[in-house]
Amino acid sequence: MTSYVILGLATLHGVHAWGVLGHATVAYVAQNYLSAATASWAQGVLADTSTSYLANIASWADTYRSTTAGAWSAPLHFIDAEDNPPTSCSVNYARDCGATGCSVSAMANYTQRVGDGRLSAANIAEALRFLVHFVGDITQPLHDEAFEAGANGVAVTFMGFSDNLHSDWDTYMPEELIGGSSLADAKSWATTLISEINSGTYESAKASWIAGDDIGNVVTTATRWASDANALVCSVVMPKGAAALTAEKDLYPTYYDDVIGTIELQIAKGGYRLANWLNMIFETEVAAKREIRELVDESELDGRKFLPEPRALSKAKLARAAIGYGCNHTH
Numbered sequence: 001m002t003s004y005v006i007l008g009l010a011t012l013h014g015v016h017a018w019g020v021l022g023h024a025t026v027a028y029v030a031q032n033y034l035s036a037a038t039a040s041w042a043q044g045v046l047a048d049t050s051t052s053y054l055a056n057i058a059s060w061a062d063t064y065r066s067t068t069a070g071a072w073s074a075p076l077h078f079i080d081a082e083d084n085p086p087t088s089c090s091v092n093y094a095r096d097c098g099a100t101g102c103s104v105s106a107m108a109n110y111t112q113r114v115g116d117g118r119l120s121a122a123n124i125a126e127a128l129r130f131l132v133h134f135v136g137d138i139t140q141p142l143h144d145e146a147f148e149a150g151a152n153g154v155a156v157t158f159m160g161f162s163d164n165l166h167s168d169w170d171t172y173m174p175e176e177l178i179g180g181s182s183l184a185d186a187k188s189w190a191t192t193l194i195s196e197i198n199s200g201t202y203e204s205a206k207a208s209w210i211a212g213d214d215i216g217n218v219v220t221t222a223t224r225w226a227s228d229a230n231a232l233v234c235s236v237v238m239p240k241g242a243a244a245l246t247a248e249k250d251l252y253p254t255y256y257d258d259v260i261g262t263i264e265l266q267i268a269k270g271g272y273r274l275a276n277w278l279n280m281i282f283e284t285e286v287a288a289k290r291e292i293r294e295l296v297d298e299s300e301l302d303g304r305k306f307l308p309e310p311r312a313l314s315k316a317k318l319a320r321a322a323i324g325y326g327c328n329h330t331h
């Protein structure tokens with residue numbers, strides 16, 4: 001009975017990307033590298049001025065996909081690379097994205113939407129929640145792999161439990177490392193990763209994680225992120241093939257010890273990339289559009305000095321002039 005219940009939970013976890021712990025940790029790492037202006041914009045969009053504003057919504061997309069209303073978004077959490085691990089790994093956007101969309105097309109769509117000032121506040125907040133989640137998903141190697149539905153179909157044993165390789169990568173191996181899945185656990189893991197990024201193991205690699213990232217070329221950028229993680233399927237996740245892992249008596253401790261460093265690397269990378277991505281969106285889209293709006297407002301106000309004679313104006317224009325063009329500021 002007990003093992004039946006545990007298997008059921010494992011199956012549920014298997015459909016998610018990084019579990020709650022992984023996504024919240026990516027978010028906390030990102031929060032650390034946001035500029036003050038980007039952070040205050042994100043807090044405003046999410047209507048959350050707490051110190052966990054990104055971590056609080058990092059797993060929203062996984063909750064949403066499991067609802068009837070959100071079922072359409074399930075394909076956006078991964079890209080099904082039709083490669084052949086461990087012999088050959090590759091991601092090809094045209095081959096792999098699929099007609100219903102994928103993580104890479106979702107990045108393109110929500111990057112555009114989050115900076116589109118014409119959308120409602122609710123739509124912009126939704127776009128930001130999706131972005132925070134999908135940057136995390138893309139760094140999980142098994143979210144960039146079609147083989148056995150991202151290894152959801154690869155049966156393994158981890159710490160005595162029968163589960164699948166995907167859920168071990170998403171949830172059970174990270175939780176074994178950290179010892180829990182609360183926001184406090186995520187924050188503490190993020191603190192460790194941040195110090196490795198600033199002056200430790202990842203210091204020399206971090207520039208390469210974001211090299212060439214370009215919000216004007218989202219598909220190219222996100223495909224590169226997906227390819228980077230997908231390569232790990234061949235080199236780290238299943239270097240001797242999936243059957244060898246199914247045959248293992250238990251993935252703990254040998255396999256776990258082999259891969260846990262890669263899991264940490266991918267979480268750190270996801271957070272660092274997410275921060276850079278949001279900083280770029282803010283600077284290039286949000287702040288730039290704000291400046292243009294202010295310039296337009298100013299020039300229209302200046303224009304009042306050069307208004308034509310009243311008789312040349314329509315009644316409507318006269319009415320606008322009478323209220324001092326105040327309407328410009330409500331656009």
Ligand SMILES: [Zn+2]
Nearest residue numbers: 016017077137
């Ligand atoms: Zn997901």
